[in-house]
Amino acid sequence: xxxxxxxQHFTTREGSTGTRSYEMARKLIERxxxxxxxxxxxxxxxxxxxxxxxxNRGVVDxxxxxxxxxxxxxxxxxxxxxxxxxxxxxxSVKIVFTENYDLIFTTTTPLTAGIPGIIAKxxxxxxxxxxxxxxxxxxxxAMGIVKNPLVLxxxxxxxxxxxxxxxxxxxxxPGIREGIQCITGEKSDVAMIPNCCDTDLFMPGIGDRSLIxxxxxxxxxxxxxxxxxxxNALDAVLDVAAELKGRGVADIKFVxxxxxRLKPGLVARKERETLDNCVFMDxxxxxELTKILAAADVGMMILGNVPEFYRxxxxxxxxxxxxTGLPVLVNYPGWVAExxxxxxxxxxxxxxxxxxxxxxxxxxxxxxxxxxRMGEQARRVALEEFSRDQLSxxxxxxxxx
Numbered sequence: 001x002x003x004x005x006x007x008q009h010f011t012t013r014e015g016s017t018g019t020r021s022y023e024m025a026r027k028l029i030e031r032x033x034x035x036x037x038x039x040x041x042x043x044x045x046x047x048x049x050x051x052x053x054x055x056n057r058g059v060v061d062x063x064x065x066x067x068x069x070x071x072x073x074x075x076x077x078x079x080x081x082x083x084x085x086x087x088x089x090x091x092s093v094k095i096v097f098t099e100n101y102d103l104i105f106t107t108t109t110p111l112t113a114g115i116p117g118i119i120a121k122x123x124x125x126x127x128x129x130x131x132x133x134x135x136x137x138x139x140x141x142a143m144g145i146v147k148n149p150l151v152l153x154x155x156x157x158x159x160x161x162x163x164x165x166x167x168x169x170x171x172x173x174p175g176i177r178e179g180i181q182c183i184t185g186e187k188s189d190v191a192m193i194p195n196c197c198d199t200d201l202f203m204p205g206i207g208d209r210s211l212i213x214x215x216x217x218x219x220x221x222x223x224x225x226x227x228x229x230x231x232n233a234l235d236a237v238l239d240v241a242a243e244l245k246g247r248g249v250a251d252i253k254f255v256x257x258x259x260x261r262l263k264p265g266l267v268a269r270k271e272r273e274t275l276d277n278c279v280f281m282d283x284x285x286x287x288e289l290t291k292i293l294a295a296a297d298v299g300m301m302i303l304g305n306v307p308e309f310y311r312x313x314x315x316x317x318x319x320x321x322x323x324t325g326l327p328v329l330v331n332y333p334g335w336v337a338e339x340x341x342x343x344x345x346x347x348x349x350x351x352x353x354x355x356x357x358x359x360x361x362x363x364x365x366x367x368x369x370x371x372x373r374m375g376e377q378a379r380r381v382a383l384e385e386f387s388r389d390q391l392s393x394x395x396x397x398x399x400x401x
Contacts, residue, residue: 003103003147004099005021006106012048013201024395042074048065055068057310071084101126131171165182173194176190191394202290209221215253237357256297294324302331305331305332313334329360347380
């Protein structure tokens with residue numbers, strides 16, 4: 001089967017953002033399919049195809065990559081990013097009409113990823129599978145990111161058309177699946193295939209603390225990896241850092257690896273409040289991130305206290321923590337917190353309560369045996385419930401049907 005796989009933010013393992021599409025494409029190829037990846041140009045990603053022509057082509061690890069030169073960065077303003085999303089969607093339409101494929105698969109974000117799928121379905125009668133990573137416009141509306149009623153209305157129409165046009169749908173979290181079924185019907189065929197644990201890439205025992213600046217071998221390290229944006233609400237962690245500083249606790253360090261529009265403000269606050277227990281690092285390749293994560297003591301799963309997040313996200317970083325065998329602290333309720341409680345591989349803490357978060361960190365620091373047990377449970381859950389091989393096979397079988 002020839003599959004046209006559309007993901008604007010595609011990256012290989014050489015990038016510093018999520019590699020789900022790369023891993024899924026590799027699994028499809030392993031099972032005998034031919035994959036053409038249609039993508040854009042993300043500042044944090046590495047497509048493996050260089051060039052500044054409008055359309056650049058190449059073959060990367062068996063994947064036929066078509067990269068549209070549309071540079072994108074989280075530092076861009078909302079209007080610029082929206083225009084890039086729209087331009088990518090409509091430039092993709094030309095590819096939809098000219099490429100040879102049997103099935104089109106598109107994945108968000110952004111929601112405009114549905115446009116090439118709708119076109120392929122309506123005009124070329126191709127089977128269309130749509131993967132939803134975040135519920136739009138519900139999530140940006142709840143966060144106040146998008147307020148214009150006309151824009152929200154247009155997004156709701158696109159959401160409806162994308163879901164109704166698709167032959168099959170995939171949601172990455174329970175709340176996403178439920179949100180899709182609210183539109184398509186409770187009995188509609190929607191698979192829940194969350195992000196995966198790359199257990200052959202992220203693993204315990206390969207840590208290198210020398211890669212983390214301003215941290216000693218005796219420090220207790222709590223790490224956060226990923227975007228420093230509005231959704232992540234990382235000021236909550238700086239609140240905890242200030243709480244611990246006020247208590248005179250100096251050997252718990254917070255390490256942030258990544259980038260985003262709010263990072264300069266976070267770094268400025270660190271300097272202003274002399275929060276020496278906070279360390280900010282630039283994004284790194286996945287292959288280097290594995291060593292940094294394995295050198296930490298606990299992973300932090302941080303999001304704003306927005307109810308739509310509770311069951312409606314499938315964060316890459318959470319699965320990387322599990323695969324590395326790190327206990328996880330999560331600062332919001334929902335399905336991630338339920339996994340931690342059920343499997344005993346971490347601790348949920350009350351949202352917007354820096355004192356409770358500080359207490360949890362001190363508890364884990366003082367109880368190395370409990371921390372070790374949680375880490376072992378995290379690795380077990382990664383292997384048994386969320387391994388990449390298991391979930392990518394499930395993904396491939398879903399498309400093959």
